[in-house]
Amino acid sequence: MTKEEILARGGSKVNARPSLLLDATMHYCPGCSHGVVHKLVAEVIEELGMTDSAIGIAPVGCAVFAYNYIDIDWIEAAHGRAPAVATAAARLNPDAMVFTYQGDGDLAAIGTCETIHACNRGENITIIFINNGIYGMTGGQMAPTTLEGMKTSTTPYGRRADLNGYPLNITNLVKELDGTCYVTRQTVHTPAAVRKAKAAIRQAFINTREKRGTSFVEIVSTCNSGWKMSPADANKWMEEHMFAKYPPGEIKNTVKDQK
């Protein structure tokens, strides 16, 4: 059935490609969470009328080419330094809505220092944090957020706390900082979760526009390629294992007036 036929039968359009999503073939693996989150970011920017003011800061990692997919101005940062890049972009351009889009290796390993200090200064930026517990781009190495026992190419027998340290819950860390106004952990593995994640990104971008401090949106994600699972199994594994360490939900919200 075509779209026209469906609409002629009295149906209503419930989903469409956001106009800011460029007509480019994404390099993400089938089943990866990045595509869904990109779509949400594009939708929210469009709906909030921020197309002309948005500046995205892309990371090094799987999302390095985010600038090829969303039709806004972008800066591609060095590995881990997106919050420092965003700090200057936001301070020098107070009318811009500056956000970073980073993975767990970028944000919570090499970029921990920049992340903590940007959040602690309360920079007027949004940080979108894709946590899939693994380095996707370089081929599945251990990330700071890799769970204990989880097998990666650099922990082939499973992560051991005595050898590799503990999984880092950086979102709980930034919650404690006075500079953050909004800290939330979301996921995009079900339609309901996608709707919640979109509301969280929307809240964050509004906070940035209103200069309320740093908003931090973690998206617990799957990397079915790196985890060596089918997309469906990866979703199930995430619910059963990742959520125990990284439970979805609102963590801190000093702004209750925007929903």
Next chain:
Amino acid sequence: MKGNEAIAHAAIRYGVDGYFGYPITPQSEVLETLEELRPWETTGMVVLQSESEVAAINMVYGGASTGKAVMTSSSSPGVSLMQEGISYIAAGQLPTLIINVMRGGPGLGTIQPSQSDYFQAVKGGGHGDYRLIVLAPASVQDMADYVGLGFDLAFKYRTPAMLLSDGIVGQMMEKVVLPPFRPRRTDAEIAKQCPWAVTGKRGRKERNVSTTLELESRTMEENNRRLQAVYDEIERNEVRFEQYMTDDADYLFVAFGCMSRICKKSIEQARSRGIKVGLLRPITLWPFPTGAIADLSKRVKGILVAEMNAGQMVEDVRLAAEGRTPVAHFGRNGGIVPNPGEVVESLVSQFSIKE
């Protein structure tokens, strides 16, 4: 005032949009002076003490990507930390000013002055084929003047510029005439001057992207060729140097920064003993005054390169002289500042000058 303070005043007066830096001796007065002057209340200049030099240079990268005139300053160990970011800034063709008030290394080294970061500044301290325009101030007046000159050149060629200063020029106090005030550029002026600037689309049809990534090798080679073409143009147009008493000189000193000041005194002492010495002081360390040194090498009996390091610029002088005349090196390092007499004795002994 101090050289470091002159930099802060000159930056505000030039209309710089942002300074990002981390304290390190012997240049902390740059940040301290800016914080004391509070330019955000007058010109609107942003001043931020970052959490590290790594963060500072990436703030510079981010700010420069938006077309703003941004700068940082540090000293040797801190500048080492910045090298990855400097490579990105060069690759991104972002006009910026980076100031290195050198101290003695290697390692944590000493807080005393040195010139041992010449290689790092001039040969490209970070990864990849890139160049910095490197200006070497020798006085507090130069510190004030070269801030504007550095930014002018950086914006003219869309490339980072560096002031390679040292702990003497940074800390010493001299009289200085500060440049006149000029307003910061408006957003409209920035959009006109920097159509590539990442500002948010602001009604533009095409998005602007500041990136240094290119996985397609042919395109990446083209990117490199584009950079090299800019560097060629800079080498043709922007060589700057000062000549002092070279007209009748039998011997030549080549020295930059504070060492050139010491050499002027050495020339006075040598000439009082009947030894005719002159000085060539490179103002731009890159592009290097190769042609001027080549010309002088045809008519002097020898060249002594005096540096506060173990022998760095001497390599470029040898390349310029191409064996036409002997080139020797005099160096002190580790933070030791030589006196003029040491330089004269080195000249006399290395070239076996009979008096």
